[in-house]
Amino acid sequence: MAAGGLCSAAAAARAVSRGWRGAATLAVHPAAGLADEAVETRALGLSPRQAVTLRALATAELGGSLFASCAHYEADAGGRLELARAAALGGDFRGLEPMGLFWSLAPAALEPPYRRLVPRGLRPLCVDLLLHDGHSPAGALPGPLLARARLERCFTAPGVRRVRLKEGRVRGSLFLPAGDGPFPGVIDMFGDEGGLTEYRASLLANRGFAALSLPYFDFEDLPRVMKDLNFQYFEEAVRFLQHHPKVKGPGIGVIGTGKGAELAFSMITYLPEVVAAVCISGCSFHTVTDLHYGEKTLPALRFDMSKVIVSENGVFDIFEALDDPRDPANSHCCIPIEKAEGHFLLVVGEADRNWKSSLYAELAIERLRHHGKDNFTLLSYPGAGHQIDPPSTPFCLVAIDRVLRVPVLGGGESRAHAYAQEDSWWKIQKFLRLHLG
Template sequence: MVVTPSDALIDVPPRIVVRGAAPGAEVLVRSRTLRNGVVWSSQASFIADAQGEVDLAVTAPAAQLAGNSYQVVSATGLLWSQQPEQAGQREQFHRDVQQPLETQLHAVSQGHAAQATLTQRLCAEGVTRTEIRERGLVGTLFMPAGPGPHPAIMILNGSGGGINEPRAALYASRGYAAFALGYFKAPGLSPYISNTPLEYFRDGLDWLRARVQPPGDFVALSGQSRGGELVLLLAATFPERVSAVLAYVPSALVHSGQNAADPAVGREGPTWLLQGKPLPHQWQGNRHASWKPFDDGPAPHRHELAMLTALRDADAVARARIPVERIAAPVLLLSASDDGSWPSSRYCEMVSTALHRHPYPVEWHDYQQAGHSILFPAVPTTQTSYAHPVSGRVSTGGGMPAANALADAHSWREAQAFLQRAVAAQLDRKVSP
């Protein structure tokens, strides 16, 4: 068994080839990865070609053989199809993101065996990690190797809260000064999203710019889910501070606290404050909004169904709409057609329509049959139903594992290309007379 490369960043797809089998023989390949203390595993059976080889990049698992974890041609199929051997576990990375993931690969055919190890990293050599606890900010700064200066990006999590170190580490490995900023459910912060001041993020942008002094003053925003809503809102509220926006499965509207709300405030209470005042949100004064389709709907529960009821009130939608036309930067929108958390495809259509005359590039990728969790390549995509980290309510993010894997890989490539173009364009503007 040959794995090429055998040790690389997680976004580099490995080529896995088994050689030396009898032509036409069945070859069973298994994977086993320890992820944050929990074993995840998968398997697939293939038929060796006339040369006695199986190349996972060009060969699908044999449909006539049982027990396959995935069914399509995919170089990373054994990774994204993994299931945790301990039910209910969803953590895909070690708590220490500088610790690589080690996957043991084992092939068996007609009594003969081969094995190999695949090492996947979030942190390239020389990337540094610094915990930030200053000016009231709680986050982690990852800096690329080399003196810089480096373009900067601030990364915001969704309604699960916490600090998104994995994405920041990978961005730093690709040349960006990446600041993963926590805003709730992080050390010293509220355990809930309710009543979060937007000025906190303004201060985070200012701190990042002053700390890393990026070329061309370039500071981008990336956020997923509620973080996707948030980055659009921040770019519309503080347009002079934002150089590019990457909105993963975002909302076009300001939402209430929902599943991440403080129970004392309630899930229909406000999320964001500006100058100490709550921003109008989708549920506020809404004549049609109802939690019933989510709360009482069939399992796995789809939060999206409740969001659709709220969209029926055009006046409430208009009051809660994020004024994205105020954004003074390029925008990348990433949505999923089977999003079980909220209708991100419809939301992105609303944003795209509002930006139809935007003076900056606007890109939108809508991933068919994919769900709410769009991350980056070669991570497990099987755990679509889960208990919410704050409310504990069980629901599904939607999507099929293979479609989720394609969305992960394609979105990461597009995000890198989008940022490269945005950085180049801002540098051109800065040097133009």
């Protein structure tokens, strides 16, 4: 925990001795569970109808920033509080939201804003839950501490193996489930943040997939910036995974977010080995950087920075900045997805402000239907923003862009976004299992 967090914890510990009001206890189950699993939280030993505040505290692995959330509750007539049954009465969310304290985690007071609590490594995320007497108004010191509990949100299950890759040009991490296999194979990619992001691949391995987390720039000896990508790199990754002895085959799947989703569109279109593509907040046009494939250069839509809107508090809204794919002059940037023999799952947040995910999904479906194809499923979520991650990943309306190094509006509303993450995660796995045999 950051220094400020340790001070808060010490103060809370002192409050236990000063403010103890009986034998209140706070229990969480599982105390150490997978990060995509729900947590049961209950408090016992409270007074009948006692007003309490629950707080969650977590520290980012990268940078050590403290994240916090809180919600107000009332115990039942027996002095018991179960988050699976009790609605939050205020705080960072309202209503029956048993995992609300997790998806509403945000930078704590005095911490730099616009940070996302996303693991860059695979250490468990430790979360402290603190139960306070009374309803603490926003910005006020919480009431006396009645009980506390610590839990771990783990990204790898026992028996899952991580193999760091340096195979030809391919870099990344291959996660293999426990057991002999073979397992359905999936390549996992993210967007223009670059580097190696492993948490989704590791969670997929927990669920029985051989998952390759595939970086494509800003990692080891890969290009430092995302510029003029070489498609042979992705082709080599597909063939490596397809021929791995632990992978079931013959076809493999890909899952990507943002730029990663666009690459998933390309891979299922140009590579017959790819039979299923999950495209989260993606565009079926080449964007930002050209894609080289042998002697061909596949041109990309560009961002027009003159169309970026900057708010008074310095937040960049880039929603209108990408060239319009509907303009006939940009038709040469289109990925011919109608040539794909595999199946698409399009996952869209309708309140995405990073770019026009809903429009891009409509254009992809329109193109497929125009060519007599029905090999697609659309999951479209009202109120969800751009970065649709596994369940209970904290919502972030505005995040620092790693390339632009400025805060960029991602869009969405926290509760609706949390629902999209929970609902889509299990449907993504069902889709992959169906089409990967």
